[in-house]
Structure formats: C-alpha cells, structure tokens
Amino acid sequence: MSNTLTTSELAFLDIYEQYVDEASFLWLMHTIAVDQPHYGVTELRNLEKRIESQLNGLMGNLDIAWSICEQAFENDAEAGEVFTAAILAFRSHDQAKIQFVVENAMTSEEGYQGLLYALTWLPGSLVHDWVKRFFTSKDLNHKKLAIEVCNIRRENPADYLVSIFQREDCLENIELYIASLKITGELKRFDLIEDVLKAIDHDDESVRFWAIRSAIFIGDKSQVTKLEPYISEPSELQYEAIQIAFRVLPVATAREWVSKLVNDPDKMRTLIIITGVIGDPFAIDWLLQKMNETEFARVAAEAFCLITGTNLVAKDMTSPAPEDADTLPSEDADDDNVKMHDDENLPWPNVIKVQNYWNSIKANYTAGQRYLLGNHIGLLFLKNNIDSALQRQRHAMAIEISLIDKNEKLFNTRGKVN
Secondary structure, three states: OHHHOOHHHHOOHHHHHHHHHHHHHHHHHHHHHOOOOOOEHHHHHHHHHHHHHHHHHHOOOHHHHHHHHHHHHHOOOOHHHHHHHHHHHHHHOOHHHHHHHHHHHOOOHHHHHHHHHHHHHOOHHHHHHHHHHHHHOOOHHHHHHHHHHHHHHOOOOOHHHHHHHHOHHHHHOHHHHHHHHHHHHHOOOHHHHHHHHHHOOOOOHHHHHHHHHHHHHHOOHHHHHHHHHHHHOOOOOHHHHHHHHHHHOOHHHHHHHHHOOOOOHHHHHHHHHHHHHHOOHHHHHHHHHHOOOOOOHHHHHHHHHHHHOOOOOOOOOEOOOOOOOOOOOOOOOOOOOOOOOOOOOOOOEOHHHHHHHHHHHHHHOOOOOOEEOOEEOOHHHHHHHOOOOEHHHHHHHHHHHHHHOOOOOOOOOOOOOO
C-alpha cells in the first residue's frame, strides 16, 4: 500500500486508518443497536451522525482512503470494513472501485451483509442504476442482493419481482425464493398472492414459513393457524412466528395455544415473550411472579412494559442485579462463549414497586383485550407514537400497523432513520 501513496499522503495515513476503523465499528454498533431495548430513534440518529462524520472524513482524500480499504480486502475484510469500502466506492462514482467491492464482497456472508447495508445506507441516486444491473444479471446472487436492497429501502421492484416468480431457476434458489416471498408480503404486492399461496406447500420449511407470513401481511389471515408448528419448537423462525401469530389470533385462541406450552419448563421464556405480544392484562399477575425469578425477571419486566407502556428506569422501579444473575460474556478467560446475554441492556425490576404501580393502574385495563404500551391497539395511536418508542417496541408497532391497515407496507424499524 505504501508504494501507491506519496510521502505527504503517508503522513496522513494514520488519520484515515482511524476513519475506516471508526466507521466500520460504529456501523456494526448500529446493526446491534436497532434491536436493543434501550435504543430509540434519537439514539440511532445520533449514532448515524457519528458514522456519517467518519465516512465524510474519508472523502477528504480518496486515494489514501481507498488504499486502506484495498488493504482490508487483502486481509479478509470483515463486514464493517466492506460496508465502509462500499460507501467509499459508490460515492466515488468509480466503476472499477464499485466492481472491485461487489466482486469481493459477494464471496462471503460477512462481505455480502456489509455490501447490502451500504446499498441501503446510500442515497438512491447512487445505487438505483446498480440495483437494476443486479436484477438483470445472470448471477442469481446478484438478483437476491437487488431484492434485499429494495426490501430494506422499502422500494417496489415492480416487474423484476414478477419475473423472479416466473423463472424456475430463481425458484430453485432457496435464498432468492425466500427473499422474494418476504418482500412480497412486506411491500403488500397483492398481485403476487397466488405465487405466495403456492409457496405455502413447498418442501422447504423456511420457504413455507415466509410464504405463510407474507400471505398474512397481504391479508389472508386464515393462514395464521399454519404457524403453530413454528411456535412450539426453538428455531431461527420461532421468534418471527411469535411476532405474527399472536398479533393475529383472537385472544381466546391465543390462550389455547399457550395452554399447550405451559407444562414445559424449557418453554418458559418463550411463554413470557408470547404474553407480551398478546398484550392481555389478564397475564400481568403471572408476569409479576416471574419477575421474582432471576432467570426470567428482566424478560418478564419487558413484557409488562410492552403491555402497559411503563418505563421502569424513568419511574425509578429498577433494582441492582441479583447476586445469582448469570454474566455473559463470562469473566472466565478459558470460556469461549462470548455471546451477550439475551436480556443484556434490560433493567432489573424492583418487583415491589412494579406491583404497587400495577395495583394503581390496573383498573384502567380489561382482561381479554389486547394492549400495547398502555393503549388499545389502533392505527392512530400506533402511527403517532412509533417514532417515540424504544426499538423493540417500534418493531411491534410496525407489525401491528401493517396487519391492521391492508395497504400499509411494513415499516422498516431497523433501517437508517436519517
């Protein structure tokens, strides 16, 4: 790399390396933050401003910045570095740089994710022509990239999507098929409902799931009963199934489904999450009991807050972590498990204070009805408050809006907010 830069440019190399490192790291933080319980739109917007500041700094000298990005690819660039390099390449309007990033990024899943999110971060004027090229490419992976870019950006791929459903080679590519089904439901492509219904009988379990989910979003809520198998067993699709099924099922039917899980202690956490999604205040006394169990205290408190709209921190209803709380990642240097705890960044509830607070407000709630953030679930409330809620709450509100309003696309609460 040093051979391609002048002596004066080498003097600034450390600064540009810091820009690349910071932009890459902050973007990775953003991908995590969009699902964190303590982040909202304001916090995401501030994080995005920090990312933009680093990316803009790289544009000060494109030659230095690009030489660092090229070096990262030589060292097996990670997702954040691919994201940064892709932003730089597309902003440069240099076709050679763009092709270099695309070709190298498509060789790994990490690289693909970095490229995908760069294409959704940039303004449409810089990416739309390239998305069209990806749609017309012979490489099915390029078509999948184009579909996923359109979905994250919430831009309708029009006849390109129709063409995919008409081609056997596209339907045989499971990942492309799933991406196409997913965007069909989330963007409310009513014209493709027959293609979605056909996919419900597919041999592949994941294809079936995304077809069922899309059929429900498009308006065929009778398909919800087919989600029950995805609820009962842990899988990558279980959480998604819960988020849809228990927002569609009548409360009485939801309770029947829940009754089939209550006797299995291994499904307790799942039951707590389901309780929050259903939103029936009938279950709050049970949630309060679960708050006394260290393993379930925080997730039970989150479900309580999802139903009632309570902010435990703002209302001073939190407690220090109990002594028997598990700590992840472990402080043991020999422990290879570096995964964060599922409830990381959720507050520990002060159960006595939460109980007293519930006693003071429970007269405002009716058992057997659904509530979200302390309100009956209605479009006006949801649309007026989605930008002031926390991220996990925003995800729930977006789904509810799309399920209630047949013409409303699923709002992307994980996308860039600026």
